[in-house]
Amino acid sequence: MKQVRVGVFGLLGSGNLGNDGSLEAVLGHLRRTRPEAVVDALCGGPEVVTARYGIPATRLHWYRGEYRTASRAGAIAGKGLGKLVDAVRTAAWVRRHDVVIVPGMGVLEATLPLRPWGFPYALFLLCASGRVLGTKVALVGVGAAPIGSRPTRALVRWSARLAAQRSYRDTLSRDAMRAMGVDTTRDAVHPDLAFALPAPPAGEGRRPGLVCVGVMDFHGGDDDRARAGEIHRRYLDGTTRFVRTLVEEGRPVRLLTGDACDARVVEAILDAVDSPLVTAAEATSLTELMREAAAADTVVATRYHNLVCALRAGTPTLALSYAAKSDALMSRMGLEAYCHPAREVDTDRLLEQFRELEKHSAELRRTLAERGRDTTGELDRRLAALTAALFPATDPTHAVRETP
Template sequence: MSGNTFAAGRGPRIGFFGLLGSGNLGNDGSLEAFLAFLDKVYPDAEIDFLCAGPEAIEARYGLPATRMHWNRGEYSTASSPRAVALKGIGKIVDAFRTAAWVRRHDVVVVPGMGVLEGGLPLRWWGFPYSLLLLTASGRLVGTKVALVSVGANTEGRRMTRRVFTLAARLAHYRSFRDQMSKDAMRATGLGIADDLVYPDLAFALPIPTRRSATPPGQPTTVGVGVMTYHGSNDDRDRADEVYAHYVAKLTQFVHWLIEQGHRVRLLTGDHEDEQVSAEILADVRTRRPDLDPSCLVAEPPRSLDELMEQMAALDTVVATRFHNVVCALMLSKPTVSIGYAGKNDVLMAGMGLAEFCQSIRTLDVDRLISQYTALESRRDVVGQAMDDRNAVNRRLLEEQYALLSSTVFPAGPAEAEVLEGRS
């Protein structure tokens, strides 16, 4: 049992930090998985948030939340001297706001997410700086900051990588959601030999009952997961071109599925993805005015639970967003990944589906059709293999929760009871 204790008469004060409540279902799903762990082991915990979408968090969970940035225009392009000045002032104000918030907690958790990834458009003075303020504040005031099953990569500009590395170095606890993430941080010079690798936190979420049972050889219902993809930092000057190319290719694939008699459900993982979904839907409706509306459905989910409910009725999934792929794999749905980062490939390989991956940057529709066709013919075989791997993932996450209880979180009566039950 941990030697850490908290004041008599209250539960541990636990804070959550990250791009939570901002419309990204994957981020919020990782949070929900961790909240379920706390509800079991620390039911009396005092929980609040420092996050990107405090209004959404408070509405969903009924827990207090504070906006991560003092400047509400933090992620808007500064187009005037006033906007530039506000951003500069905000950086100073946020340093004090973050330290004051961290001081009020026993532990601050960054639950999963790709918080150490620099591949998508990102400036070092944005989220990387905020993460550095968090971990530095933890060291300054004596609050433990835990980066739990987080993602990392070696992409991004040099200064962004440096800020991420320093932020990770100052964390009290680190674990990574795959070996690639751990290797990426090791490559930056971070000494992480003792850091562990555990699955993505979403693998611990409850799984809805799978309902699809289309006989082999019959037209199936296919989930096509979309993403508002504009490329990486290096593609800023041609972001619109990158986006249009991706949407055109995905639309072409959806048309092929419909021509083969399949039903299609468009899947999203962030509120921004609804734009892509709407464009594909409009193109198909325009070119196929007589198509039965039930053959192509787009109903943006409001949570990861709702997304998984939609997926439960599917036969196969072709997806881009990382957590669309995670959810499909959790449900043991035969899946093709159109990945925008190496994490997609690593995830798929871990589930025995390495041959069913493509890069979003070189998306080839003919190859995608071949991959889908091959996967469809092996639907039952790959499904059983995924069931076995999912059981392993859940066991590994239970191990991590036990480790966190014994080394990071304060010891309390509820924790003692749970740990005794595990021994």
């Protein structure tokens, strides 16, 4: 069997559990369906990726301070030089592969603050290199959204156009790319890649009365920079009041995160509430987050992949939604009535929705179990079809056809 050289690309190993979970799902699929593939990564945290997933990895950016604000002349010069060096480094890395996969992640959106010459530029270099050098670049199960910044929008649009294959985690993403001028006629939509990860057994470690609250170091999106401080204060104050109310009722609360930066919000809530009923989880993967969610009666969460984990675990969930992708996910799983805006947290209204969620808990668990089976089945079929398109079968064992 011919050896296939596969690269994975993205802000992987950088502390975001959702990004790493998408990578884990893709690696698991490749190991099951293309065991002969030799895989390595160009990523944000190469040491973490190699240690955790056992694949060789190279640092995404030559300049190590790429995502720090540059105020001194030396740092500005370093960043500028890094853009030129990265163009050469990226092309050399792409040349060594038959296929490069960008696994999930919101790489075509700016729902969080984003500079065009950071990751959007890196993604453009990848897709342009693939087109020039004849290496297939596949954006698999990625997220997209309307982008206000013209430079960022241009880089994202050209990245998508230059990719050999695209698929999205929801129809909103495909619609957003179509609105940006990308021909999406042949692009697929399938559930988020994290649904390919195994769910914990129903009720595993269940703690009656426990509420998991997934928090986020939330300051709004790319277009909210002028009011980022105000948005963050409202979000933190509203979430803290919600946690305090639960504690006053004697409810245990478990704080969840999805990125290293969220620790600041956890510390602020622990300091403000100061109760032994409030504890913080130290999950280092989506699998561990699913176990935390499975142990709870209910989950209230902000980060997109906190929501995915809770829904995958089959736990009734309320979304503190900061983007349309969260609303779309909740609707897909039958919980569209349980969304609350993260930018305008109204604690009284949030508590009303939470009470309603608990009131219908048994019914919602049945709904999530049914939707979960349908979602994972659809994702399996779509991934099989995508794999067949990326790696044309050379023998009957790999002749995979998508089920209609």
